[in-house]
Amino acid sequence: MKKIKISTIMITIMLISISAVSISGEGVLEGNIEVETTEYLGIVKPKMNLSENQSISLDVSYVKDDNSTNATGRYMVNDTLMISLNITDNCGRNIFLVQRSIIVGVIISRKFADITLSPILPITGLFRRFFPVISIVPATVIPGLLNRQRDNYVNITMNYEIDNSTLSDGENLTMNIFIVGFLPGDVNGFDILPIVDYKQINLAVEYQE
DSSP: OHHHHHHHHHHHHHHHHHOOOOOOOSEEEEEEEEEEEETTTTEEEEEEEEOSEEEEEEEEEEEEOTTOSSSOEEEEEEEEEEEEEEEEEESOOSOBSSOEEEEEEEEEEOOGGGOOOOSOOOHHHHHHHHOSEEEEEEEEEEOBTTBOOOOSEEEEEEEEEEOHHHHHHOEEEEEEEEEEEESBOOOSOSSSOTTEEEEEEEEEEEEEO
């Protein structure tokens, strides 16, 4: 278990260094992520209090193809999904050199039966249709000297293409969320990885242009 925790700390540091913070949006999921920080070192214990079935509305933009002389284009989802943070700081320290954070991994997928196979695209395009959103998002729960601002939300960028029928009818998506704290604390998540919390959410999505 010590090796797992050391590996997780190293991975978390790398994710913080390569990830960009998303821009805030308007859509908010029902529920929140409860984060408790404890001990002098700043152990972070996240827990998701999110409903398993949710309905959301996302904004869509019509993008005209640059190389087209006709009025052809595509519909792009261009919105941000927000998850509220409820943070309880029990560390008893005024400041940290490095902020304490959570790292949120999000994978949103469609059912295979709901995927449009036409037009035919390279394998990367088909993968994108099956997984419209794959994202790693950091959020600061205790500021540090390197980052003095605490986040109140986790902001997930929703940016992917849909067709005209999906725009009209909406769709059902599956959202898998994984969370680890930095420094990681036991959150009673997976049996083999108790430092990782996990939730699967069914999203009924309505699109508006």
